[in-house]
Amino acid sequence: MSASTGRSKSRTSGKPTYKQIRLDIERRILTGEWPPGHRIPFEHQLMTRYGCSRMTVSKALSELTQADLIERRRRAGTFVRRPNFLSAVLKITDIRAEITALGRSYAYELIKSSRRAAATADRARLGVLKTGKVIEIGCRHCADGVPFAVEDRLIDLDAVPKASTANFALEPPGSWLLHHVPWTEAEHSISAIVADEEAAGALDIAVGAPCLVIDRRTFRSGRTLTAVRLLYPGESHKLVARFRGG
Amino acid sequence: MSASTGRSKSRTSGKPTYKQIRLDIERRILTGEWPPGHRIPFEHQLMTRYGCSRMTVSKALSELTQADLIERRRRAGTFVRRPNFLSAVLKITDIRAEITALGRSYAYELIKSSRRAAATADRARLGVLKTGKVIEIGCRHCADGVPFAVEDRLIDLDAVPKASTANFALEPPGSWLLHHVPWTEAEHSISAIVADEEAAGALDIAVGAPCLVIDRRTFRSGRTLTAVRLLYPGESHKLVARFRGG
DNA sequence: CCAGATCATATGTATAGACATATCCACGCG
DNA sequence: CGCGTGGATATGTCTATACATATGATCTGG
Numbered sequence: 001m002s003a004s005t006g007r008s009k010s011r012t013s014g015k016p017t018y019k020q021i022r023l024d025i026e027r028r029i030l031t032g033e034w035p036p037g038h039r040i041p042f043e044h045q046l047m048t049r050y051g052c053s054r055m056t057v058s059k060a061l062s063e064l065t066q067a068d069l070i071e072r073r074r075r076a077g078t079f080v081r082r083p084n085f086l087s088a089v090l091k092i093t094d095i096r097a098e099i100t101a102l103g104r105s106y107a108y109e110l111i112k113s114s115r116r117a118a119a120t121a122d123r124a125r126l127g128v129l130k131t132g133k134v135i136e137i138g139c140r141h142c143a144d145g146v147p148f149a150v151e152d153r154l155i156d157l158d159a160v161p162k163a164s165t166a167n168f169a170l171e172p173p174g175s176w177l178l179h180h181v182p183w184t185e186a187e188h189s190i191s192a193i194v195a196d197e198e199a200a201g202a203l204d205i206a207v208g209a210p211c212l213v214i215d216r217r218t219f220r221s222g223r224t225l226t227a228v229r230l231l232y233p234g235e236s237h238k239l240v241a242r243f244r245g246g
Numbered sequence: 247m248s249a250s251t252g253r254s255k256s257r258t259s260g261k262p263t264y265k266q267i268r269l270d271i272e273r274r275i276l277t278g279e280w281p282p283g284h285r286i287p288f289e290h291q292l293m294t295r296y297g298c299s300r301m302t303v304s305k306a307l308s309e310l311t312q313a314d315l316i317e318r319r320r321r322a323g324t325f326v327r328r329p330n331f332l333s334a335v336l337k338i339t340d341i342r343a344e345i346t347a348l349g350r351s352y353a354y355e356l357i358k359s360s361r362r363a364a365a366t367a368d369r370a371r372l373g374v375l376k377t378g379k380v381i382e383i384g385c386r387h388c389a390d391g392v393p394f395a396v397e398d399r400l401i402d403l404d405a406v407p408k409a410s411t412a413n414f415a416l417e418p419p420g421s422w423l424l425h426h427v428p429w430t431e432a433e434h435s436i437s438a439i440v441a442d443e444e445a446a447g448a449l450d451i452a453v454g455a456p457c458l459v460i461d462r463r464t465f466r467s468g469r470t471l472t473a474v475r476l477l478y479p480g481e482s483h484k485l486v487a488r489f490r491g492g
Numbered sequence: 493c494c495a496g497a498t499c500a501t502a503t504g505t506a507t508a509g510a511c512a513t514a515t516c517c518a519c520g521c522g
Numbered sequence: 523c524g525c526g527t528g529g530a531t532a533t534g535t536c537t538a539t540a541c542a543t544a545t546g547a548t549c550t551g552g
Contacts, residue, residue, distance in 0.1 A: 017535070032425055042502065053537050058503080066312050074503045074544045179278055192438035192456035192480030210438040210456045210480070232438075263505070288532065299507050304533080320514040320533045498549075505542070512535070521526085 015051050022060040029069055029080050038080045040070065095141045095149060095230075096175045104143040110169045111138040111150075111202075115157075125154055126224045127217065132158040137173050140202060150202045153228040160225050174228070177218075181225060189215040203233045261297050268306040275315055275326050284326045286316065341387045341395060341476075342421045350389040356415045357384040357396075357448075361403075371400055372470045373463065378404040383419050386448060396448045399474040406471050420474070423464075427471060435461040438480060449479045456480035 016024070028034045041049065046057045061078060064070045072078045099106040118126070118134045126134070135155045141148045153173050155163045166176045191213045193199075200207040212232040218225045262270070274280045287295065292303045307324060310316045318324045345352040364372070364380045372380070381401045387394045399419050401409045412422045437459045439445075446453040458478040464471045 019535095044502080055538085056536060058505095059535090061503090063312060066309060072503065073546095075501055075546055076544095077502065190436060190458060192458040192478075194440065194454070194456045208440070208454065210440045212436060212438040212458075265505095290532080301508085302506060304535095305505090307533090318533060319516095321516055321531055322514095323532065493552100495552090496550085498547100500547080501545090503542100503544085506540085508537105508539100510536085512533100514533085515531090517528105517530085519526105519528085522524090 018052075018056045018060045018063075021046070021050055021052070021057060022063055025060065025064060026069065034080050036080050039077045040080065042077055094172075094175050094178045095151075096172050099141065099143045099148060105145070107142040107145065108172050109140045109142070111140060113137050113168055115164075118156075122154055125227050126156055127227075128156065128224055132156065135163060135168075137168055139168070139172060141172065147203045147233070150199070150231045151228060152231075153226060155226045156224055159220070159223050173226075177226060181220070186219070187217045191215075199231055203231065205233050209233070264298075264302045264306045264309075267292070267296055267298070267303060268309055271306065271310060272315065280326050282326050285323045286326065288323060340418075340421050340424045341397075342418050345387065345389045345394060351391070353388040353391065354418050355386045355388070357386060359383050359414055361410075364402075368400055371473050372402055373473075374402065374470055378402065381409060381414075383414055385414070385418060387418065393449045393479070396445070396477045397474060398477075399472060401472045402470055405466070405469050419472075423472060427466070432465065433463045437461075445477055449477065451479050 025034075025040065028040075034040055040046075043054050043057045043061065046061075047054045050057065061070065061072065065072055069081060070078055071081045096106050096108065113135065115133065115135050116122075118128075118132050122134050122136070123129065123131070134157055137153045137155070138151070139153075140150045151172075151174070155173065155177075157163060160177070160181055162180055163173075163176075166173070166180070168176065193211050193213055195203065195205055195207055195209045195211050197207055199205075199211060200209065203211070205211075214230045214232070215228070216230070217227045271280075271286065274286075280286055286292075289300050289303045289307065292307075293300050296303065307316065307318065311318055315327060316324055317327045342352050342354065359381065361379065361381050362368075364374075364378050368380050368382075369375065369377070380403055383399045383401070384397070385399075386396045397418075397420070401419065401423070403409060406423070406427055408426055409419075409422075412419075412426070414422065439457050439459055441449065441451055441453055441455045441457050443453055445451075445457060446455065449457070451457075457480045460476045460478070461474070462476070463473045
């Protein structure tokens with residue numbers, strides 16, 4: 001009697017799941033059928049096109065929003081996002097966990113640690129304007145006794161007051177921060193340099209050898225928490241990742 | 247006119263929205279209250295705890311799943327994911343779009359292009375076992391007339407037969423692939439090298455100057471589509487990104 | 493012609509209920 | 523003891539409905 005007699009798992013009858021809807025829309029975006037800026041059909045229209053409820057369409061669109069493929073504006077509609085070019089996203093990593101996860105022995109060595117009022121250079125590095133206290137830490141991470149990376153870090157003590165109480169002689173600052181301080185944003189810059197005498201000494205490589213440099217600033221709600229420069233011996237160390245696209 | 251109509255869903259009365267639920271769970275994970283591997287309460291329990299419907303809890307958990315913070319297994323429950331260490335995620339970028347998006351002039355130059363049966367080295371580079379045809383392309387990208395990056399790319403013609411028909415003298419292979427071939431996974435490796443004579447010549451830098459190297463293999467459903475090595479002049483070029491965490 | 497009020501509309505959030513599906517676990521058979 | 527099988531259970535998906543909310547569009551008065 002009811003109109004929806006065939007409410008069963010018959011996915012062959014042209015009633016797609018939200019995943020199939022998501023994939024279909026994704027395909028249209030990736031193939032350029034719906035180019036950046038294009039307004040895609042309203043939920044109401046998609047619901048008719050795919051023959052499902054608005055919630056189902058909405059779920060597909062929500063996921064695409066989270067994946068940064070589309071942008072939704074109330075009253076206006078849903079639009080294909082312009083991709084962010086020149087963008088590299090690095091996950092925040094804890095070097096200690098990174099090394100032990102590989103089954104290698106980890107050693108940590110604090111080289112220097114100083115606490116001071118933020119100098120102009122410190123403020124520039126953190127990207128903050130007002131003066132305050134900072135901690136600067138230099139340290140070295142080794143894997144199986146071989147230098148793995150050297151780290152130079154600045155922590156804004158006003159943003160992270162708890163850092164005063166941490167003992168960075170025992171625990172690497174990256175590990176401590178990752179476990180004690182929640183962050184919301186990070187900004188990375190990757191580059192390559194040649195080792196000067198200091199870097200060569202710390203990493204036990206030749207002067208002039210290439211090094212991979214990762215500069216990172218970490219924020220919470222727009223406020224800088226810490227700025228770090230990691231120096232890796234260039235030819236030996238590689239950062240590898242798999243990205244689930246689609 | 248009244249400042250607030252007495253809404254039934256007043257947020258003060260301890261009935262959180264799915265976003266607040268998401269944030270609460272996220273906080274517990276990030277603070278270590280729920281460490282990696284921990285099984286978090288069942289949807290049913292969370293629904294009681296937060297006083298909302300299962301769908302609402304489910305939406306919060308779905309988003310956390312998409313953000314890779316948790317893992318859900320039918321019948322077993324929901325677990326805090328172990329973070330992927332040593333992982334760097336780079337978005338796939340189209341260098342041409344990247345440069346033009348910055349408002350700089352883009353120039354492209356095909357240096358070499360050869361089509362052949364896959365040699366052992368080619369198969370190793372692609373990570374495939376069976377023999378087949380490949381295209382190797384060498385090219386250079388310039389921004390405002392200055393070398394921006396040199397590219398050496400291998401395309402598996404069995405996986406991407408359409409590539410036979412593309413004219414890589416006119417269109418950069420990266421742009422062509424991005425617009426014609428959907429991919430699902432990518433694997434990146436970042437390192438630093440010093441420029442040899444060939445690289446120095448191509449990038450117009452001194453021999454011995456540092457270069458940033460990005461090696462990338464792109465897959466669809468586990469099958470390698472293409473392998474590319476991008477060489478950037480190290481000190482001048484930086485990859486910058488912001489990551490919305492949390 | 494512009495500023496402010498108002499309306500219409502598309503997305504945002506939430507719900508109860510239903511059925512689908514994978515899989516852990518225990519039971520029972522050989 | 524090993525192994526297949528079935529039931530229990532937690533997540534996965536879908537629906538119809540309702541109301542919230544932001545905002546583009548329109549109307550209106552100065």
